[in-house]
Amino acid sequence: MSANAVNSTELEAEILDAPCCVPAQGDNVLQAEEAEQLAARFKALSDPNRLRILSIVAANDSEETCVCDLPEPLGLKQPTVSHHLKILVDAGILHREKRGVWAYFSLVPGALESLSSTLVTPKK
């Protein structure tokens, strides 16, 4: 646990024991539906193996990446790679195209850039 760890009970006691001291800021809150959609995409990124898969596909952005090319550099078995690829495709981050016997993966244009921009809020 980090040095910044906070005890929830302590915070709850704080809110109960003192009057509110700062004006409400509800105007700026992200709406629930948009928050749900963003959270689902961040959840797809919350696994180290999926981030490693993305690093290979992103580095190979000028061409698609064959599914056959992923198990070896990742040190993973094919079923595990396929599981993670499915999550990234379902989240709208990777595009899958089957040609012949192989499936090829590429970044959905703008998907990562869009997520990236949500993390950097323009300062007032």
Add this chain to the structure above:
Amino acid sequence: MSANAVNSTELEAEILDAPCCVPAQGDNVLQAEEAEQLAARFKALSDPNRLRILSIVAANDSEETCVCDLPEPLGLKQPTVSHHLKILVDAGILHREKRGVWAYFSLVPGALESLSSTLVTPKK
């Protein structure tokens, strides 16, 4: 399930039934330790209520945000807000400072920008 959904067994069959067709790309893969650290931060962002908390704190970036100011705009009870704040602090995304009876939260400088930059890989 989306139209792009992929059957893992189908992909596994593909890899077993055909020879590899693309050169290995292991040089570009994100290393395991860095992937673990990044995944932990994305996991902290993978909850809609935490994203909504961040949207308020980020919009109020010139000042700290009092814990007392969060339950109302979010429509959440204080213990739930405190639980999510603890996760964001432990992930190194929010800074917590206690002054008097209240705790105040602010973005850790550069934390979201750093995560944002990992999503946008420079093109070759």
